[in-house]
Amino acid sequence: MTYELTIEPLGQTVEVEEGQTLLDASLRAGVYLPHACGHGLCGTCKVQVLDGEIDHGEASSFALMDFEREEGYCLACVAHAESDLTIEADVDDEPDALNLPVRSVTATVTAIVDLTPTIKGVYAKVDDPQGLAFQAGQYVNVSLPGGGHRPFSFANPPSDPHTVELDVRLVPGGLATTWIHERLAVGDRLDLAGPYGRFHVRRSADLPMIFLAGGSGLSSPRSMILDLLESGCAQPITLIHGARTHDELYHVDELTALADRHPTFTYLTAVSHEPEGSDWTGARGFVHEVAVAHFGNDFRGHKAYLCGPPAMIDACITALMQGRLFERDIYQELFISAADTQRVRSPLFKKI
Amino acid sequence: MTMTSEPTPAAKKKLGLKERYALMTRGLDWETTYQPMEKVFPYATYEGIKIHDWDAWQDPFRLTMDAYWKYQAEKEQKLYAIMDAFAQNNGHLGLTDARYLNSLKLFLTGVSPLEYMAHRGFAHVGRAMPGVGARVACQMQSLDELRHAQTQIHSMSNYNKLYDGFHSWRHMHDRVWYLSVPKSFFDDAITAGPFEFMIAIGFSFEYVLTNLLFVPFISGAAYNGDMGAMAFGFSAQSDESRHMTLGLEAIKFMLEQDPDNLPIVQRWIDKWFWRGYRVLTLVAMMLDYMLPKKVMSWKEAWEIYAEENGGALFADLARYGIRPPLGWQQACDDKEHLSHQAWSTFYQYQGAAPFHTWVPSPEDMAWEAEKYPNTFDQYYRPRFEYWAEQEAAGTRFNNATLPQLCQVCQIPMLFTEPGDPTRICYRESEYDGETYHTCSDGCQAIFDHEPEKYVQAWLPVHQIYQGHCFGPDADPTSPDFNPLLEVIKWYRMDVGTDNAPYEGSRDQENFQAWKAMQTKN
Structure with missing residues (x-):
């Protein structure tokens, strides 16, 4: 049996399986809900059920009070759906999300x-x-x-x-x-x-944008940049696409032409494992190294969008933070697998 | 009254929790005009922490005061119902053994007063913070801490009418030699500036180290049949999650506001990790020696809560340029030794501690050997077996001289050199023509950075030798003057009961007699 779980204020609907917790269903669908202990003791994942029936599971009577149960609250980390549900969670409303139906x-x-x-x-x-x-x-x-x-x-x-x-x-x-x-x-x-997915451009922020892409992680940044340029975005846009060797770069002609046509768009490439002495004349190194050099290690006042293999994302987040751009301005596609929920992770960061 | 019909405005989108919370908690203050703002918040800048935009503070939790009172009222109802039931049903006779109570005595004298100091500290720091978001969060934590102090005292006070050593915990906290360890730790924190306090208590203690304190204590209560302390633990845990998120937000906020804050914060992390770790020596001893039914070893607790969870945290903090605290590796290496060295010390100084000690039984020593295969049999078993022989011969070893104390953590010089568990570690620093002694590289580094603070330390052993620790009726000129006995009396210990070895103590006798009455006629 599968139920639909709608998460307000996002308006996003995800599927929740029988026996699956609301938290697990949300995380797997890419919607981050605050949580900590994971077994109903601390109350960090408290959400209010606006509509529908739930089973409270093993919620501690200290972490979820009787009066809260009467007001429809539950702990998402242990609660199960018993009908289609609408909950209100402590997550930021995203004015730029279109919430298109699946x-x-x-x-x-x-x-x-x-x-x-x-x-x-x-x-x-x-x-x-x-x-x-x-x-x-x-x-x-x-x-x-x-x-x-x-x-x-x-x-x-x-x-x-x-x-x-x-x-x-x-x-x-x-x-x-x-x-x-x-x-x-x-x-x-x-x-x-x-x-x-909830990876999208925060256009309402009205800030210059940095797109860092590795390998076939170019897909989303390219879609976003084409969309921005088509719709007349006036903010500066910088794309850095990295690959191991220069023949692994692609859509180069298209992106070069766009950069020529749009003075607000800057297109850079980085190759990390190009053989010595090849005829490649462009930048050598990793995406984050090219980014640090290009921006003079100062990323303040930007929104950054990252897409690529985990090691590249990790290096880019560190470089951005060393250049004083922090979590609230960094976005990436968040895939949470079963293995991730088992891994010991500090709660210092929520979405990066 | 009649209403004229008006066109209804278009339905406004419901506000999100964040916006609703902002409306209720922000904009509560104003820019003063007849006094400059730096006089209103006089402690906000002298530590060197630069804050440019208090509006960038992200509320770590969204709780309003009216909801807060409702929560805490219901928690109290539940907690006191359990505590009353426990007391009325002679719950103390369901304990595994009366030895368990000694960890409560240690907790009540050493930790509960710190909860009260945390209440004062967060009230003070909240007042000192120019940002309203931080102020509201500190205010709630301040009230939580007051509640924790009260509920701990109430849940343990049930034992006072039945067992020794529970009666004068507040008086003792300010006087007894080893209680100066937790006391001076917190005094150090609340005499620091507001940002250092947030790193010291909000971050280092509440986040990095609190699990090592509470999980063993609360699990120890559960394993040993203490429903009162266990219920207190559950009631506190729902607050602790808020405290942890406040500590994390505080450190992120400082690091993000200005690059100049990084070296200052790093130094505080180095200092307060080590200060907190030293206080946890008492927990290590509680886990490995004081709980009759053991939960896990200190080494295991350290591996889970420090190495694994703390390691993940410092891996994330590395993005800000923060490295693990300076003493981290040594603390990891010492996990094999800490509890054994501490219990040995308390055993020797039984006469000066208001809780009972004992030589671990052969079964307990087998447990130690299994949990500490690299160290127990080699370094510590021979000592305990020797002491067991001495006890059997009627010559229990009591150390009658006073130990040298570390100028910073105030723990007796009992820790060994890194890499050599057969040699006591001593460090010396010179300041203003005097020599000061510390127990480790960690404490020495703390001293050397702020000697003018630590030279003022109230070191119990020094104070005893200076004659400051006797009651008004003590007469040092009398021929049979016994200075140590006078100190114990000044501590308000009942000599011969509170400070007796467990074997043959009144606690042991009573517990056995009451258990017998429970099951026989």
Whole structure:
């Protein structure tokens, strides 16, 4: 049995399985709720049920008082849904989130392009004439032929909801990416569900933006930047795309042309493992090193959006913070896996 | 009264919790005109911490005063119901053993008064903070701490009419030699500036070290049948989560406001980690020696709460340029030794402590050896076995000389050199023509940075030798004057009961007799 859990003030709806806690369902859907002890003793994850029925689970009578139970509060880390639910949680309202409904659609592959030796661009047309509306930075789940699904970020701008571009890097031994690289053909049908995710541009902040992308993590930043430029954003935008070698950089011509056409847009690249003595004349090093050099180690007054492998994200967050840009101005796609909830993590940071 | 119909305004979006909280807690103060603001907040700048924008303070929790009173009222109802039931049903006879009570005596004399000092400290610091968000959070923590002090005292006072050593905890806290360790720790914190206090207590103690204090104490209560102390623990834990988030917000806020704050905060973390760690020596001893039914070893507790959780925290703080505290590695290395060295010291000074000590039984020593395979049999078992022989021969070892104390942590010089558990560690510093002694590199570094503060320390042993620790009726000129006995009397210990070895103590006899009455006719 699955119920729908709507989290106010975000207005986001996530699915909660029978026996799954409200906290677990929220975290797995990318909605961070404050929490600490994880077993009903401290009260950090207290939320108010606005509509629906819950089971309080093992909530301590000291962490959740009788009068609070009467007022509809529960502890998300131990409470289970017994109907569809609406809760109000202590999370910041996001004025820039579009909260688009999740839909399941089919799409037909129209082209598969080699972007780099390891990354293919998969282009598909959504069969439904309505298309699939999404917000730049979000992702879709692609169903796999043998069951299960994998998330991929939209690489195209949301202005054309009929098209889906997914840039997929071949992960050695990866089931899904191997299938896409070796089996998927033009004319095939894809089953898609989405859009998902809360990674989006905080446009209302009206601040200059830094996009740091590693490898195929370029997808979301590219979608966001194309969207910003199409809609006449006047704030400075800087994109730094990093790869191991220069032939792993892609969409270079398009991004270079955009930078030529838009004086507010700066496009930089960084290659970390380019062989010595190759004909590459651009910057060598990691994305965060190029960022520190470009901004003179001072990132204050920006919003930063990060997308890429964990080691790159980690190095970039540290560099940004050393350059005095902190958690409230740093955004990244947050995938929380079952392993993450087991890992010992300090509560110092919430979303980075 | 009739109402004219007016066009209803478009439904406004409901305010989020954050906005509602801001409306109720912000904008409560004003810019003074007849006095400059730096006179209204005189302690806000002298520590060197630079704050540019108090509005950037993120409320660590959103609780309003009216909700706060409701919560705490219901918590109290529940807690006192449990405590009353425990007392009325002779709950003390459900304890594993009367030895358990000695950890309560230690807690009541050493820790509960600190809760009261934390209440005073947060009230003072809240007043000193120019930012209203920080002020409101400190105010609530101040009230929490007062409640913790009261409820601890009440939950333990039930034992006072039945057992020895519970009667004069407040008087003793200000006088007894080893109680100057927790007392001076907190006195050091509340005489610091407001930002240092937040790092000392809000961050280092409440966040980094509190689990090492409370989890063993509360779990120890649960394992040993003390429902009163256990209920207190649950009632406090729902407050502690707020205290931890306040400490974390305070350190983030300082580090984000100005790069010049980093070296100052780092120095405070180094200092207060070590200060707090030294106080926890008492907890190590409680876990490994004082609980009849043991919860976990100090080493295990250290590995979970310090190495694992603290390690994750310092990994995150590294992003700000903060490194782990200076004494961290030594504390990790010493986990194999700390409790054994501390219990040995208290055993020797039984006559001067208002709780009972004992030589661990052969079963307990087997437990120690299992938990400390690298150190117990090699370094500590021979000592305890020797003392057991001495006791059997009727010549219990009592140390009649006074120990040298560390000028900073005020613990007797009982700790050993890093890497050599057979040699006592001594450090010396010169200040203003005098020599001062410290127990470790950590305490020496603290002394050397602020010698003018620590030369003022009220060191119990020095005070005894200077003749400041006798009652008004003591007569040092009398031929049979016994200075140590006079000190014990000045401590208000009942000589021969409060400070007796556990074997043969009144607590032991009574507990056994009452247990027998419970089950026989």
